[in-house]
Amino acid sequence: MEFIAIDARQLCAKLGNDEILHDISLVLPRARWTSIVGPNGAGKSTLLKALAGLLAHSGEVALLGQPMAKMRGRDRARQLSWLGQNESSADDLTAYDVAMLGRLPHQAWLAPPSSADHAAVERALRATQAWDWRGRPLGQLSGGERQRVLLARALAVEAEVLLMDEPLANLDPPHQTDWLLMVRDLVASGKTVVSVLHEISFALQADELVVMDKGRVMHQGACVDAATHRALEGVFDHRIAVHHLAGQWLALPRI
Numbered sequence: 319m320e321f322i323a324i325d326a327r328q329l330c331a332k333l334g335n336d337e338i339l340h341d342i343s344l345v346l347p348r349a350r351w352t353s354i355v356g357p358n359g360a361g362k363s364t365l366l367k368a369l370a371g372l373l374a375h376s377g378e379v380a381l382l383g384q385p386m387a388k389m390r391g392r393d394r395a396r397q398l399s400w401l402g403q404n405e406s407s408a409d410d411l412t413a414y415d416v417a418m419l420g421r422l423p424h425q426a427w428l429a430p431p432s433s434a435d436h437a438a439v440e441r442a443l444r445a446t447q448a449w450d451w452r453g454r455p456l457g458q459l460s461g462g463e464r465q466r467v468l469l470a471r472a473l474a475v476e477a478e479v480l481l482m483d484e485p486l487a488n489l490d491p492p493h494q495t496d497w498l499l500m501v502r503d504l505v506a507s508g509k510t511v512v513s514v515l516h517e518i519s520f521a522l523q524a525d526e527l528v529v530m531d532k533g534r535v536m537h538q539g540a541c542v543d544a545a546t547h548r549a550l551e552g553v554f555d556h557r558i559a560v561h562h563l564a565g566q567w568l569a570l571p572r573i
């Protein structure tokens with residue numbers, strides 16, 4: 319059993335002519351939930367894309383002990399699932415067909431979906447409460463409904479490692495809470511979740527926090543550690559303060 323989900327060494331990445339990620343080394347533990355936080359423009363989405371193998375970079379990334387650069391695309395796609403930010407997806411496809419896209423890495427070329435694929439899609443759409451509109455085109459869904467379908471697509475992969483960029487975008491509070499409980503279930507069953515979150519109080523529910531600023535990792539530590547809270551307050555210019563309330567760590571505006 320490999321205890322490390324993702325091991326990134328000396329990552330540097332450019333967008334256009336600008337170096338956005340500067341020499342990032344990061345070890346993300348398996349069967350844990352890690353949240354990446356930091357100010358706008360810190361490089362969180364860029365880092366997540368680099369970790370997913372979606373962005374050219376220097377340095378090395380290993381996924382479950384294997385160098386990603388040497389993995390076959392299909393193997394990687396089975397082990398690593400991706401939920402992007404503001405993803406464009408075919409608006410004409412039904413919610414069911416969008417979720418079924420998550421099963422592509424499991425299907426033979428041009429083969430119809432198997433009963434296992436249909437079962438995985440149903441589980442995923444039910445888990446995100448999107449099953450009832452499975453026949454509706456994506457383009458006719460509200461922002462939050464659409465997000466739940468895209469989340470179902472990521473779940474349907476049934477990958478070991480899930481990378482999610484702003485998964486709570488457009489979700490109302492009950493569905494944000496459902497997402498949190500779902501992540502806890504995934505982690506309890508041995509999956510690894512890595513999320514970029516702007517909702518700092520939700521991010522603090524994770525096991526570990528990666529605090530970024532200006533294309534660098536400033537701190538990585540347990541969400542319950544005082545040092546993590548201080549690092550978090552620091553990158554946000556002490557405009558937030560971390561408090562303990564009702565058994566949870568919360569980030570509140572400092573006013």
Ligand SMILES: Nc1ncnc2c1ncn2[C@@H]1O[C@H](COP(=O)(O)OP(=O)(O)OP(=O)(O)O)[C@@H](O)[C@H]1O
Nearest residue numbers: 333334335336338357358359360361362363364365
């Ligand atoms: N195509 C591009 N060319 C040059 N710079 C870019 C390009 N795309 C993004 N950037 C810059 O890269 C930096 C990191 O962007 P990234 O989206 O990773 O930040 P982020 O931490 O996810 O931000 P946010 O919290 O606003 O979503 C930003 O300063 C952004 O302006």
